[in-house]
Amino acid sequence: MKNILKIMNLNLYYDEFQALKDINIDIENNKVTALIGPSGCGKSTFLKCLNRMNDLIEICSIFGEIEYKEENIYKPNYDVINLRTKVGMVFQKPNPFPMSIFDNVAYGPRCQGIKEKKRLEEIVISSLKSAALYEEVKDRMKKSALSLSGGQQQRLCIARAIAMEPEVILMDEPTSSLDPIATLRIEELINELKKKYTIIIVTHSMQQAARISDNTAFFLMGELIEFNKTDKIFTTPLQQKTEDYITGRFG
Amino acid sequence: MSNKQKIIDIFQQALTYLAASVGAITLFMIIFFVFSNGYKLLDFGLLVNDYHAKFYNGGIEDEISYSNTIRPNNLDDEVFYSQKWGIGLKDDNDREGNPIIIVDFIADDSPLKNIYDKNNEEYEPLLLETGHLLSKISFYDKQTALTKYGAEYMIEALNSSDTFREIVYSSLGGGIRGSIITTFYLIGMTMAIALPIGIFTAIYLNEFAPKNKITSLLRSLIETLTGVPSIIFGLMGLAVFVPLTIQMTEATSANIISGSLTLAVILLPVIIRSTEESLKIVPDSFRSASLALGANHTQTTFKVVLPSAFPGIMTGTLLAVGRVIGESAALIFAIGTAVKDDISIFGKSTTLSVHIWSLMKDEPANIELASTIAVIILMIVLLLNIIVKFISKKLIKDLY
Numbered sequence A: 001m002k003n004i005l006k007i008m009n010l011n012l013y014y015d016e017f018q019a020l021k022d023i024n025i026d027i028e029n030n031k032v033t034a035l036i037g038p039s040g041c042g043k044s045t046f047l048k049c050l051n052r053m054n055d056l057i058e059i060c061s062i063f064g065e066i067e068y069k070e071e072n073i074y075k076p077n078y079d080v081i082n083l084r085t086k087v088g089m090v091f092q093k094p095n096p097f098p099m100s101i102f103d104n105v106a107y108g109p110r111c112q113g114i115k116e117k118k119r120l121e122e123i124v125i126s127s128l129k130s131a132a133l134y135e136e137v138k139d140r141m142k143k144s145a146l147s148l149s150g151g152q153q154q155r156l157c158i159a160r161a162i163a164m165e166p167e168v169i170l171m172d173e174p175t176s177s178l179d180p181i182a183t184l185r186i187e188e189l190i191n192e193l194k195k196k197y198t199i200i201i202v203t204h205s206m207q208q209a210a211r212i213s214d215n216t217a218f219f220l221m222g223e224l225i226e227f228n229k230t231d232k233i234f235t236t237p238l239q240q241k242t243e244d245y246i247t248g249r250f251g
Numbered sequence B: 001m002s003n004k005q006k007i008i009d010i011f012q013q014a015l016t017y018l019a020a021s022v023g024a025i026t027l028f029m030i031i032f033f034v035f036s037n038g039y040k041l042l043d044f045g046l047l048v049n050d051y052h053a054k055f056y057n058g059g060i061e062d063e064i065s066y067s068n069t070i071r072p073n074n075l076d077d078e079v080f081y082s083q084k085w086g087i088g089l090k091d092d093n094d095r096e097g098n099p100i101i102i103v104d105f106i107a108d109d110s111p112l113k114n115i116y117d118k119n120n121e122e123y124e125p126l127l128l129e130t131g132h133l134l135s136k137i138s139f140y141d142k143q144t145a146l147t148k149y150g151a152e153y154m155i156e157a158l159n160s161s162d163t164f165r166e167i168v169y170s171s172l173g174g175g176i177r178g179s180i181i182t183t184f185y186l187i188g189m190t191m192a193i194a195l196p197i198g199i200f201t202a203i204y205l206n207e208f209a210p211k212n213k214i215t216s217l218l219r220s221l222i223e224t225l226t227g228v229p230s231i232i233f234g235l236m237g238l239a240v241f242v243p244l245t246i247q248m249t250e251a252t253s254a255n256i257i258s259g260s261l262t263l264a265v266i267l268l269p270v271i272i273r274s275t276e277e278s279l280k281i282v283p284d285s286f287r288s289a290s291l292a293l294g295a296n297h298t299q300t301t302f303k304v305v306l307p308s309a310f311p312g313i314m315t316g317t318l319l320a321v322g323r324v325i326g327e328s329a330a331l332i333f334a335i336g337t338a339v340k341d342d343i344s345i346f347g348k349s350t351t352l353s354v355h356i357w358s359l360m361k362d363e364p365a366n367i368e369l370a371s372t373i374a375v376i377i378l379m380i381v382l383l384l385n386i387i388v389k390f391i392s393k394k395l396i397k398d399l400y
């Protein structure tokens, strides 16, 4: 299985407004896929379809199919909870819970019923290590997560997602609220993480997309304009609109 | 800035200052009034004593061994002392302002330590102690010594007698221990009923209820209830909870349980609303983060949303406790106005606020004691405030 996620004829409406128009895209295993496009083109909306976070929005209706490991996640009685443990998410603004650093990372496993202290400790430590945060917080695991800096908080959120042992990690502009140094650390981390996980990242920065992604999808007004290898998109785009966007002629 | 605008500006500023100072001065005057009237009676005895004085009628044996204790040096000048009987007495006034004769000192070898209870067939010994009030000593051969003749006469009469027929004394009384206990019972029971129901209702409304007409109707109903005067709830307590508790428990009249139930009904809307407000300000990003981690709705609500809202809920609870302490109108019906010393949750009694009401409805009103109770209420509320501020500050510091 080369493509872990297959999106077929995806149409999405907020009430009357069509936010996604007939999207078809295959997401490759263990690759970083970047979603770019001007603001309001539907990148976040698309991302939230992949772990069904759009279910929470009452006015949102979805048509088409999304296959995760060859199973349609929108079919009736599909186990959404299980999907969300396998397809983790990191949000635009770091949103750690107002709890200790330890409890933040242990939260997901605990919700899955893991109670054993030793087991939880192992998970927390290895997740923090994977998120390149362990060295910075190992002496203050019991401290509030909100005492961390923005960049640390975002890496904590990544650790929190990793603790669920997901296969896919969705990231919605994870560095947009961070300073350049914290951004660089997250980018290095993403390069590290793609060895183990499939990553789909929304970014408003084309340089970031070029630096970290293998494939890039360009969205415009709810449509997928072009999807290709990242170097192709940035060197020889097939569509005029893509070229206009990456050369900064609009958006 | 134009001249006209400047004038308007100054005028508006003056208005805010004026309003603020009127508010501050009024508050200060209330507190000053209460304290200046109440501080004189404020002592530890007030907090731990019974309200109703207990009277004892004592008799003495035929064989009396008199005391040899000479007047101790540390006795006040106003104390009249009898070496023969080993007792020092002093004139004073009680909390209501009536004259009393108070036992200031009693020697270990005083014959008055060996008196027996005349109202008891077994002639059980009585214990006369310092702090007791002597209201009467009657003799075989002379005029009875009464409170109104003063301590000096009482001592003289004792000195010139070898025995007496009867000694009547009492505890001080005028204390508010009973009302304090009732107040705390009421706080405990009301909160035990209203908090869980209120918090869970708020959680249901804010986190689980479908956003439809019925929910919003329920919400506006609750909002309306917050504005209903408490005396109406008191009537309901009298009509519903008093008969209900009489039927279900050993109570025979209005009682603390019916009072708690009534107060719980009054507080429910308050608690529901303050809890909902605290739940509303929990950022949605916490909920999304939790759900995205594969937590279900219930886990999200109880593990993330509720703890985050906890400081706010604590504050709401404090307000509710303040209402319990301050409420009087509803309680006059729902637990009665009888000031009691032996408190049972199945019987009538008064809270501190209702105690004030009872004192003020008498002719003449006992403003001093009422003010003292007001001071105590103010101090309890202040203490509660400090505790809750401290706890929620610590919680917020741990959380955020």
Ligand SMILES: Nc1ncnc2c1ncn2[C@@H]1O[C@H](COP(=O)(O)OP(=O)(O)O)[C@@H](O)[C@H]1O
Binding pocket: A014, A019, A037, A038, A039, A040, A041, A042, A043, A044, A045, A046, A057, A059
């Ligand atoms: N919850 C919502 N309700 C209604 N419209 C929405 C909602 N979320 C997003 N939209 C609309 O859908 C479009 C795409 O939004 P979004 O996916 O957030 O864009 P992007 O992440 O690319 O900036 C926008 O026009 C936005 O206004």
Ligand SMILES: [Mg+2]
Binding pocket: A043, A044, A045, A172
């Ligand atoms: Mg977005």
